[in-house]
Amino acid sequence: MRRATSSCSQGEASGAVRCQRLTAIGSSVGGRWVLIGVIRFGKKVREYIGTVFTRLLPFRLFQPRLPGFASQCAVCRSWPARQLCQPCLARFAPVQRRCASCALALPADLSMGLRTDPGLCAACVRQRSPLDHALAAVPYAYPWSTLIAGYKFGEQPGWAAFFAALLLKTPGVLQAFSDLQANDWIVPVPLSAERLQTRGFNQAWELASALARQSRTAAQADAQLLLRIKHTRPQSQLKREARLANVKGAFLVDPLRVAELDGRRVVLVDDVMTSGASLFTAAEALRAAGAAHVTAVILARTAAT
Numbered sequence: 001m002r003r004a005t006s007s008c009s010q011g012e013a014s015g016a017v018r019c020q021r022l023t024a025i026g027s028s029v030g031g032r033w034v035l036i037g038v039i040r041f042g043k044k045v046r047e048y049i050g051t052v053f054t055r056l057l058p059f060r061l062f063q064p065r066l067p068g069f070a071s072q073c074a075v076c077r078s079w080p081a082r083q084l085c086q087p088c089l090a091r092f093a094p095v096q097r098r099c100a101s102c103a104l105a106l107p108a109d110l111s112m113g114l115r116t117d118p119g120l121c122a123a124c125v126r127q128r129s130p131l132d133h134a135l136a137a138v139p140y141a142y143p144w145s146t147l148i149a150g151y152k153f154g155e156q157p158g159w160a161a162f163f164a165a166l167l168l169k170t171p172g173v174l175q176a177f178s179d180l181q182a183n184d185w186i187v188p189v190p191l192s193a194e195r196l197q198t199r200g201f202n203q204a205w206e207l208a209s210a211l212a213r214q215s216r217t218a219a220q221a222d223a224q225l226l227l228r229i230k231h232t233r234p235q236s237q238l239k240r241e242a243r244l245a246n247v248k249g250a251f252l253v254d255p256l257r258v259a260e261l262d263g264r265r266v267v268l269v270d271d272v273m274t275s276g277a278s279l280f281t282a283a284e285a286l287r288a289a290g291a292a293h294v295t296a297v298i299l300a301r302t303a304a305t
């Protein structure tokens with residue numbers, strides 16, 4: 001570049017063309033270096049951003065996303081997405097036919113609309129559960145088991161709003177909340193005082209209050225109506241047969257508020273249903289206090305064993 005400029009200043013006639021050519025080459029070479037510099041700088045910036053995100057990924061998995069802001073899908077990492085992208089929702093939260101009494105997934109209905117009875121699983125055909133109706137959004141399997149664990153044990157209550165929105169898109173759930181009158185109740189499955197102290201929040205209550213808010217139901221969510229009077233071992237540590245015995249007598253409606261349940265409809269909310277022991281026992285306590293109708297709304301339901 002310097003050589004080309006000094007040549008031009010000499011003003012030689014024969015050098016005019018050569019001068020222009022050298023200037024063009026000089027500009028071209030200089031431009032190329034500038035371009036290479038920009039590309040390299042851009043690459044460094046991309047690498048830095050990539051490193052920062054990679055280091056943050058383990059934490060980002062369980063981070064709640066702010067509503068209204070595009071983010072990265074918690075499952076496939078695609079951009080932009082809210083908590084989960086549409087393809088992941090379509091893949092992992094398909095609409096599933098479920099038992100009306102215990103929300104167990106049923107095989108696809110091949111009756112071509114000829115059936116008039118509500119779909120029931122084999123166990124509920126023999127004996128209905130204490131629930132009048134049971135609704136669940138997703139199977140308790142990957143990725144929901146991981147996301148719910150993060151919500152529950154990773155101190156991420158912010159996921160409740162997303163889970164509530166997912167539940168309200170499940171057929172029948174919005175109707176269950178619309179059916180409630182002003183004197184009816186939305187009740188979370190309560191935690192014992194000991195577990196509440198350890199965990200810091202009741203995941204079922206966060207879900208219940210988000211459902212009440214988003215559904216715009218006339219009823220109120222109340223975490224003090226149904227009490228857990230017995231601290232029990234975590235159901236997940238017990239075999240199926242032992243679970244019912246574990247929660248027997250664990251729930252009681254506040255004796256001072258029994259009249260508030262008399263003849264009322266209740267939506268009972270929980271995050272996960274496995275054997276159903278907790279929900280069934282809680283529903284029995286609500287019925288014993290005079291509740292006329294109990295619908296269970298559950299985020300995730302295990303498959304049949």
Ligand SMILES: [Zn+2]
Binds near residue numbers: 075077078081085089
């Ligand atoms: Zn995704």
Ligand SMILES: [Zn+2]
Binds near residue numbers: 101104
């Ligand atoms: Zn059933």
